Amino acid sequence: MPRETIELSHQIERLSILDEGGNLDKSLEPEMDDALLLRLHRTMLLGREFDERMLKLQRQGRLGTFAPIKGQEASQLGAVATLRASDWLVPAFRETAAQLWRGQSMESVLLAYGGFYQGNQVPEGVNALPVAIPVATQILHGAGIAYAIKLRGKDDVAMTFFGDGATSEGDFYEALNFAGVFQVPAVFVCQNNQWAISIPRAHQTAAKTLAQKALAAGIPGIQVDGNDVLAVYVAAREAVERARAGDGPTLIENVTYRLSVHTTADDPSVYRDEEEVAKWEKREPIPRFQKYLIDKGLLSEEDIASLEDEIKVEIREAVERAEKQMEELSSEALTMFDHIYAEMPPYLREQRDELARELEEKEAANG
């Protein structure tokens, strides 16, 4: 037999609707309610402002380590804005704005990064998993939830987030592969922010795009300007509609940029140039979207200013509430024995009693 060429029908599209200056490609403009557009804008501002406030709190020693989202507001919010309440969000650890969008409170986020696992409790009725730290592992949970949705005959969708570094992990490929084989209603959103701590995107893979990794799993993939909230929304909506219709999973690569540190324990000056950051600051998502909304007559400079003031107050109040809760919870260390199993085994009861005695003795000694 001769050598033959196997034709692969797939191609990778790249989608961009608002250019760097916020100018609209009218032919691609999605139909979206004004209310949705304004809610998106508000949550982008909230995400940014909350991020900056948390960074200050961390620097003051009032919060522990966390992963800022600065610059990635469009990339996550444009995607989750396509979900309905019965859909599922499976985050990694840089999706704070998406979590807020889905109904998690700022207090709970502050509690979690303030060292209190109580902040991880997803509110009743919110279909979202808590933050997942080990890179890429949560992508399989998204695929599994999507399988369960399909088995139960529902038309919901599971949307999973991860970064560019995650695409080098086996679990990423295993999840796409599983989702493809069983044609489950999953949407995989890669926030390609160009850096996995100090490793640039080019060192994760020799592939031209991350979106093309979908091809190996036999599922559609698309690359999107991740700093263009309209483009992210359109790509995610297509993927969600496809999933809902029973036509299987999609991989979306949002090309964005981590304008801040990997986590608060990281110093990017060791590995990347300020010039590169400055270049991406020009492409950042919020001013682009604001220009669009202003051009559309939905927003004015004054609106933005008063919105920012409003948000600052909201955040300040959330911080106050969270710090009060942290104070109240600081004496609740015995809760570490809760939720290990549905029922506490005898040896855990013994260990809890052991700690309870120790704490009582300490308190007696101090009191």
Added chain:
Amino acid sequence: MAKLTMVKALNLALHQEMERDDDVLVLGEDVGVDGGVFRVTEGLRDKYGAERVMDTPLAESSIIGTAVGMAVYGLKPVCEIQFSGFSYLAFQQLESHAARMRWRSRGAYHVPLVLRTPYGAGVRALEHHSESREAYYAHTPGLKMVIPSGPRSARALLLSAIRDPDPVVFYEPKAIYRAFREEVPEEEETLPLGKAEVVREGSDLTLISYGAMLRPTLEAADVLQQEDGVQSEVIDLRTIAPLDYETFAASARKTGRVVIVNEAPRSFGPAAEITARLVEKAFWHLEAPVRRVTGYDVIVPFFAYEKTYLPDTGRIVHAARETLSVKS
């Protein structure tokens, strides 16, 4: 009552539980059309369909990771990892997620999954097919670790494992998959997890064992009775984690002499934890040092030497006699 091998007993448990509960599904490599390489899942796909008896891609992390998602959603996935030696790719999913989701979400979600996998030496297999690594799982808070010792307990414990609201690693002693049959009632029978069983009563010596090692341990008890007139109390642990130390500590307080038998390597293995518990709970009743008869701290050899590696009746009897010879 039918006399069944362990394979048939496990198969019966899966059939009955899938029939009883729509939330139960089976997933793994070759579990569907093929019925599992050991035939434990035989006939399930024909009866319950490919959606509930999933032949998955060959990817262990994917089997457990997707099962975590399914379990969070409300299903009860029963995963098969073909051999325990291949389960380590899924370890991250077990340790980082299955074991923690209840804790991490403060009870909002839980993960009622079962990981079934054949373990242990004695079947002349290739490398990676003979290990006994229950300590890895028993060491992880949030996981349960169950090992049956015969067809009847295998069926009853598997039912309990599937119904348990927490993740259970269910180690199946493949050396006795078909080695003997037991009466297994057709009607449903469960056994509590976290509860050891005194399978033979005695007053002179306590022998603690589980899984494939229970049979040589019982044989050793016979030999000791016949040749030495020694009455051994034999305990089948059944659950490695959460460990039921009350049962064996009570026995040790009665007999004062203990030999622990496990197939796993000695260091940091279940016998080490049992010994520590005996020191805490029965020290003043002990009349001789606790003895451990275990696998050695080596890689399980290729099958030419595996019988020499494995604890057997002779080794248990020898250790017991040494223990009994210590003057109190």
